[in-house]
Amino acid sequence: MTVPIHLRHDETFVLNLGPQHPATHGVLRVKLTMDGEYIVKAEPVLGYIHRMHEKLAEAGTFAQFMPNTARMDYLHALAFNHGWALVVEKAAGIEVPERAEYIRVITVELNRIASHLLWWAAFLLDLGGFTPLLYAFDDREKVIDLLERVTGSRLTYCYMRFGGVYNDIDDEFIAGTRDFIKRLRGRMPSLYHDLVTHNIILIKRIKDIGIITPEQCRRYGATGPVARGSGINYDVRKNEPYSVYPEFDFDVPVFDECDSMARYMVRMHEMEQSLRIIEQALDKLPDGPVMGKAPKVLKPEAGYYYSAVETARGSLGHRLICDGGKNPYKLKLRSPTFSNLSLYGEVAEGMLLADALAFMGSLDLVIPEIDR
Amino acid sequence: METSIWRALLYLVGIMAFAGLNAAYLGWCERKGAARIQRRIGPCEAGYAGLLQPLADGLKLMSKQLLVPDGVDGIIFRVAPVLAMIPAITSMVVIPFSENIGARAMELSVLLLFALASISMIAILLGGWASGNKYAVISAARSVSQNLAYEIPMLITVITVVLISGSLNLREIAIDQQGGFWHWNIFRLENGHFLTMWISFIIFFICSVAETNRAPFDMAEAESELVAGFMTEYGSMGFGLFMMGEYLNIVVGACLTATLFLGGWDCPFGKTPGVWWFLIKIYILIFTFIWIRWTYPRTQIYRLLNLSWKILIPFSLINLLITAALIKVF
Amino acid sequence: MSGYWSDIFTGGKSLLVGLTITAREFFKPVVTEQYPYEVPTMTPLFRGHIELIGNEETGAPNCVVCGMCQRACPSLCISLDGKKNEGGKGKVLTSYVLDFTKCSLCGSCVESCNFNALRFSKEYNLASFDKNDFIMDLLKRLEDQNQCKH
Numbered sequence: 001m002t003v004p005i006h007l008r009h010d011e012t013f014v015l016n017l018g019p020q021h022p023a024t025h026g027v028l029r030v031k032l033t034m035d036g037e038y039i040v041k042a043e044p045v046l047g048y049i050h051r052m053h054e055k056l057a058e059a060g061t062f063a064q065f066m067p068n069t070a071r072m073d074y075l076h077a078l079a080f081n082h083g084w085a086l087v088v089e090k091a092a093g094i095e096v097p098e099r100a101e102y103i104r105v106i107t108v109e110l111n112r113i114a115s116h117l118l119w120w121a122a123f124l125l126d127l128g129g130f131t132p133l134l135y136a137f138d139d140r141e142k143v144i145d146l147l148e149r150v151t152g153s154r155l156t157y158c159y160m161r162f163g164g165v166y167n168d169i170d171d172e173f174i175a176g177t178r179d180f181i182k183r184l185r186g187r188m189p190s191l192y193h194d195l196v197t198h199n200i201i202l203i204k205r206i207k208d209i210g211i212i213t214p215e216q217c218r219r220y221g222a223t224g225p226v227a228r229g230s231g232i233n234y235d236v237r238k239n240e241p242y243s244v245y246p247e248f249d250f251d252v253p254v255f256d257e258c259d260s261m262a263r264y265m266v267r268m269h270e271m272e273q274s275l276r277i278i279e280q281a282l283d284k285l286p287d288g289p290v291m292g293k294a295p296k297v298l299k300p301e302a303g304y305y306y307s308a309v310e311t312a313r314g315s316l317g318h319r320l321i322c323d324g325g326k327n328p329y330k331l332k333l334r335s336p337t338f339s340n341l342s343l344y345g346e347v348a349e350g351m352l353l354a355d356a357l358a359f360m361g362s363l364d365l366v367i368p369e370i371d372r
Numbered sequence: 373m374e375t376s377i378w379r380a381l382l383y384l385v386g387i388m389a390f391a392g393l394n395a396a397y398l399g400w401c402e403r404k405g406a407a408r409i410q411r412r413i414g415p416c417e418a419g420y421a422g423l424l425q426p427l428a429d430g431l432k433l434m435s436k437q438l439l440v441p442d443g444v445d446g447i448i449f450r451v452a453p454v455l456a457m458i459p460a461i462t463s464m465v466v467i468p469f470s471e472n473i474g475a476r477a478m479e480l481s482v483l484l485l486f487a488l489a490s491i492s493m494i495a496i497l498l499g500g501w502a503s504g505n506k507y508a509v510i511s512a513a514r515s516v517s518q519n520l521a522y523e524i525p526m527l528i529t530v531i532t533v534v535l536i537s538g539s540l541n542l543r544e545i546a547i548d549q550q551g552g553f554w555h556w557n558i559f560r561l562e563n564g565h566f567l568t569m570w571i572s573f574i575i576f577f578i579c580s581v582a583e584t585n586r587a588p589f590d591m592a593e594a595e596s597e598l599v600a601g602f603m604t605e606y607g608s609m610g611f612g613l614f615m616m617g618e619y620l621n622i623v624v625g626a627c628l629t630a631t632l633f634l635g636g637w638d639c640p641f642g643k644t645p646g647v648w649w650f651l652i653k654i655y656i657l658i659f660t661f662i663w664i665r666w667t668y669p670r671t672q673i674y675r676l677l678n679l680s681w682k683i684l685i686p687f688s689l690i691n692l693l694i695t696a697a698l699i700k701v702f
Numbered sequence: 703m704s705g706y707w708s709d710i711f712t713g714g715k716s717l718l719v720g721l722t723i724t725a726r727e728f729f730k731p732v733v734t735e736q737y738p739y740e741v742p743t744m745t746p747l748f749r750g751h752i753e754l755i756g757n758e759e760t761g762a763p764n765c766v767v768c769g770m771c772q773r774a775c776p777s778l779c780i781s782l783d784g785k786k787n788e789g790g791k792g793k794v795l796t797s798y799v800l801d802f803t804k805c806s807l808c809g810s811c812v813e814s815c816n817f818n819a820l821r822f823s824k825e826y827n828l829a830s831f832d833k834n835d836f837i838m839d840l841l842k843r844l845e846d847q848n849q850c851k852h
Contacts, residue, residue: 015506023596037510037673064776067808126596128587128670131724134410138733152747152822158808166809167747195723200713201588201671353510354597354672409724411733667724668717683710 012040015353019048023126023357026367030344030360032353039356042348044341050371057331062088062162062298065328070156072335073369075118078104078111078147079311081160086242087307087318088162091300099288100164101244106281107147107159109274110177113184114143115312116267116274119364123264124196126361127205135191139184146176163294174282181275188272197268206260210359212347213258220346221339224314225270226363229263231256236310248280260362267364270312299326313337313364337363338370383475387464394623395616396426398658402619405662429612436608444605445502452499453610456617459488459495463624468543470637470647477543482530485542485628486523489583492621493519496585496592499614500602511601514673515592518582521677525684526579529572532688532695533557533632536565542628546636550645556635563702568691573633575688577660580625582676584618587665591673626657749807750823754798754844761848763841764819767793771811771820777804780811795841802828802836 018029027048033041053072057065069084070077082104089096096104121136144154150169151159159166196202217227227234235252237245253269255262302324308317314336323329340363348356400415400422407414415422440446466481468474478484493515500512536557537545545557554561558573582589593601600606603614630636630653637650671679735742744750754763767784779801784793812820830836 013506022599037514060776063810064774067776067806067810071806124669128590128594128596129668130406131410131666132669134412135727138411149745149747152745152749152809153807156806158806166813190723191727194716194719195667196669196720198716199668199720200709200716201668201675204675204713205669205672352672352674354594357597358672405728408728411727411730413732413734413736416736663721663724663728667720682706 011035018045023360024367025122025365028341028365028367028370032356034353037353039348039351039353042345042356044344046341046371048371049368051368053372054331054333057328059327061326062092062300062328065331066160067156067158070158071368072333072372073311073313073316073337073366074155075115075366076108076111076312077155077157078108078151078159079309079316081157082108082243083307083309083311083316083318085160085162086309087305087320088298088300090307091303091305091320091322092162092295092298093300094163094294095292096164097289097292098244098286099168100290100292102281102285103150103165103169103290104160105244105248106169106177106278106285107150107157107165109277109281110143110147110180111157112312113271113274114140114147116271117143119267119312120192120196123361123364124202126357127202129196129202132192132196135187135195139180139187142176142180142183146173146180149173149176161291161294162298164289164291168290174285177278177282181279184271184275192268197264203261206264206358206362207257208259208261209355210260210347210351210362211258212343216343216346220343222314222343223336223339224311224364225263225266226314226340228252228254228266230258234315236308236315240308242307242309244281245277247284248277250277250280260359263362263364297326299324302329308334311336313366313369314340333372335369335372337365337367341365341370383465387461387475391461391464391620391623395619396430398619398622399429399615400426401658402662402665405659406666409663409666433609433612438608438610441503441605444504448498448502449605450610452495452502453606453613453617455498456492456495457613457620459491460617460620460624463488464627466542467624467627468546468631468636469650471547471645473647474543477541480540481542482534482540482545485624486527486530489621489624490519490523492617495614495617496602499606500592503602503605505604507598507600508602508604511592511594511598511604515585515602518585518589518591518673518676521680522579522582522684525575525680525688526583528685528688528692529576529579530632532569532572532692535692535695535699536560536563536569542631542636546631546638549635550638552638553635553640556633556638558633563698565695565698568694568698569633571687572691572695573629575684575691576633577629577657578679578684580629581661581664582680584621584625584661586618586622586661588668588671589676590665590670591676594670596670622658622661623654626654626661629657630654744824744826748822748824748826749809750825751802751805751807751828751838752800752811752820752840753823753847754795754840755819755821756844756848761844763795763798763844764817765795765798766817766819767795768817770814770816774810774814776808776810777806779805798840800838800840802838803833 012033012035015032015034016029017032018024019027029045029048031043031045032039053068056068066081066084069080073080117136117140121133124132148154150167150173151157212226212230214230214232217230217232223234231254233252233254238252250273253266253273255265300322302322305320306317308315316336317334319332320328321330344360344363348359351359404414415425418424418428440449463485465475466478466484468477496515497512500508533545534540537548539545549555549557553559558569559566560569585592593603603611606614630650634653637645637647639645639649754765756763767782772780772782782795782798784795787794812822
């Protein structure tokens with residue numbers, strides 16, 4: 001919403017939103033300078049759960065960093081697993097068997113659905129709707145049960161290995177996944193769209209709120225659904241294909257409205273596209289080993305390596321510098337939410353408090369991934 | 373009517389019991405209802421089906437210290453929760469539960485109810501203001517603008533009812549609607565009032581949801597924006613009284629809706645009128661309150677004001693004009 | 703003005719649709735699991751904390767004290783010690799302590815083990831007021847398990 005009144009900058013007060021606040025989903029603190037209910041200035045303050053993961057990577061071997069990757073973005077942990085595996089495989093020149101690639105794609109996409117479902121649930125909670133949260137969790141629970149079957153854990157997976165995956169999938173998993181696809185497709189139109197997406201209260205609440213221009217996206221480096229909701233057709237899976245993504249037929253949903261509703265719709269459509277990818281991957285799933293030949297002790301050649309993956313929140317880049325030793329020399333992550341959050345201050349200016357929080361929800365923030 | 377002291381005492385105890393029971397058990401109903409809608413079980417540990425849960429919650433709240441933070445206006449901070457509760461209980465005095473059950477059938481009982489209803493808004497304002505918490509102050513300011521905006525269409529729709537019944541006495545209004553559902557104000561056949569009254573009913577119902585600060589209009593305690601709104605600084609029974617006040621306001625709202633539009637204690641088929649019909653009606657209405665709360669997301673303060681000023685007020689005014697015309701014509 | 707009327711009608715309809723959906727869900731069965739009364743079954747791959755595997759016949763740990771698990775662990779949770787096997791070759795495990803407070807259940811230790819000496823337990827009811835409860839002596843745990851077997 002545009003600012004209908006002239007903001008008087010001399011009668012402001014500071015509102016500390018967080019580090020503990022129901023809408024910040026973690027320990028994000030936003031220092032808001034307010035004029036009544038209007039935000040004059042919003043300043044995200046980070047660092048409350050900085051755990052120096054990047055530095056920790058230097059302390060251990062390449063394999064020892066794998067569990068840490070899952071602890072950054074705990075909602076799409078498998079994509080972080082995947083990203084780390086990809087960059088190390090690139091550095092060490094490890095081949096991955098095809099079946100393992102397919103399994104990676106299936107699990108990562110399942111995890112992406114789980115992540116979007118949780119975002120949807122939490123977003124609705126930000127908007128004051130509690131019931132959709134439980135419906136989304138019902139579906140998410142099914143995904144997590146499936147992933148627990150193959151990975152052994154429910155949230156912070158440590159599933160990928162350099163040269164493959166930790167464990168093969170079985171028939172029960174495949175059948176369960178097919179059931180889940182059918183189930184989610186069945187529930188999507190009524191429980192998700194009729195109850196929420198078409199609801200006039202929700203539409204009025206998020207349509208034309210939080211306009212991020214494509215120019216702003218580019219300036220701040222926003223990626224993922226935030227950029228795609230602003231009409232930027234950029235998806236790492238399509239633009240810089242990795243793994244076996246080129247073999248699947250899927251669309252990248254792009255919306256030009258630039259508002260919160262556009263980002264909402266991008267994520268809803270992405271879930272459907274992920275279902276499509278999983279379906280195709282299950283159909284094409286080749287036989288073979290799930291673990292390639294990888295040396296026990298990795299000693300990649302000295303050099304700079306970069307690889308990117310598409311997580312549920314955007315493009316995740318791993319910048320790895322090796323010096324020929326057993327440990328990474330330096331690791332730098334380019335995490336999507338950090339860039340997505342950076343534009344918050346600029347966009348939230350002049351918004352009402354409630355709108356600003358709805359807008360924050362639409363960015364899909366995962367704080368541990370910003371702070372790392 | 374005899375006016376002995378025993379009658380007064382009886383009604384005092386009766387109303388207090390009714391209010392207390394509702395305040396406690398609507399919380400349970402809400403939790404159970406929400407759980408069922410979300411396909412959970414809800415409270416199930418304390419007693420059979422969690423029936424002792426309100427008791428346990430109450431004991432817990434009472435055993436806690438009433439914390440008065442530094443820098444708050446002590447007196448107002450303590451008075452506000454009481455002020456939230458008292459008008460709601462007092463409102464029960466004029467509600468006719470059946471033809472013979474009702475503490476006082478005052479001539480201007482409709483007016484009295486609305487006067488009392490605006491006090492509960494003041495309670496929220498005072499509570500939020502005295503807390504000295506920024507969230508609470510924002511919440512208090514929101515609550516006032518919301519209540520102001522919604523009292524206007526609510527009163528206008530009530531005027532349509534008053535026009536039809538020709539009385540400001542709730543008991544008279546209810547008596548006027550006896551004899552089957554076609555006599556109820558909402559479906560009233562005579563003079564063709566059913567043409568406009570169902571719109572009045574919807575407007576009135578929306579307004580009573582907004583008046584009681586219930587979702588989707590719970591601007592005042594929007595927990596994801598304002599933490600707990602005006603209740604942020606309250607703990608222990610201060611918080612408990614606010615909660616009870618909220619539930620009692622719902623009961624009063626439902627009673628008022630049932631009396632004004634749904635024929636009070638009248639049976640839909642004109643057979644056995646009595647207090648049970650009144651109770652059935654108010655609990656259906658209360659369930660609808662709960663049902664609505666657990667279905668929709670929260671709206672936004674300016675949308676809420678837009679709804680009132682741009683939709684509800686014009687519609688209720690037009691409705692009032694048509695109703696007046698109908699009465700004049702026939 | 704066109705938006706005004708369409709908002710009222712489509713909006714009102716969407717609200718009614720929402721109510722019917724929640725009403726339908728109201729009468730559907732419960733989907734939650736009542737935890738203390740219903741216990742979830744753990745999948746075969748469930749990763750609890752690690753435990754030692756004993757020899758099928760003797761019950762002695764399979765561990766040969768190679769220390770691979772110790773080196774594989776990213777969080778330095780595992781400390782083990784062994785002594786020379788008197789009369790035989792290799793080493794015998796004398797202590798195996800897992801500091802579960804630091805463990806992230808990544809499973810690197812189990813994977814690194816070449817002697818079938820480690821596995822994941824299926825235990826998930828791990829709650830305590832005492833931190834020391836999570837400094838686990840796995841050798842003792844194995845002995846207890848052996849005693850239960852006999």
